Amino acid sequence: MNTDNTKSQMRKGMLEYCIMLLLRHQPCYANDIIQRLHEAEMIVMEGTLYPLLSRLKRDGLLGYEWRESTQGPPRKYYVLTDDGQEALSQLDASWEEILRTVNILKQ
Amino acid sequence: MNTDNTKSQMRKGMLEYCIMLLLRHQPCYANDIIQRLHEAEMIVMEGTLYPLLSRLKRDGLLGYEWRESTQGPPRKYYVLTDDGQEALSQLDASWEEILRTVNILKQ
DNA sequence: TTCAGTACCTTGCCATACAAGGTATTACAA
């Protein structure tokens, strides 16, 4: 568990958090994620996403399973692991903290 | 004006935004900033802050003036320039966008 | 069997957070 590191990363980017929020509801493969984030007004590039997913997988926060597609090669569907769920809870807390910080500074 | 770039930086970090929010109200020198951000629950290191301030200065978003101190060497008080004010408005918008994104993803 | 579409991944570059270390000015006490 490297939430300290993740937390410090959060200052650098909301991306990781947003992706894990997405996966909280349902397994997704890369293009799913890109499209859904786009719908939520956040742009993410392939070259950013794939390394990020690999990293989260390597850190044990995500797992994946292959699923057949009717329209091309099989897809890697990523899922939150139990560790991932827990890390996400901590990220939720970090997000609340950022919210507080910004609200204080906006006064 | 490189708000596109700043906007993309924002995904990486809230720091720049928070510092400019601080300076919206009043001129501050480095230790002021560190302390006030700390009070707002955001930690920032000297080695992060000084280059960041120099960068914002170089980009014309901040200016500074020297002020005497009763307790040591003179201090560099940073102020938002007009360009800085405008950039900050755009960062406000980006922040709202992130808020929307997270709220959508949290549903 | 070739080509377009889809999907996954890597490489190289650049920006930046951070730790650590360095320099300069000031105040104060010996």
Next chain:
DNA sequence: TTGTAATACCTTGTATGGCAAGGTACTGAA
């Protein structure tokens, strides 16, 4: 007057990570 502590500003080196560009592999249809 000199030395020392406190304050303040800044730089260097390292690691991380976003992004553009390019590459590989599988699938299905012309």
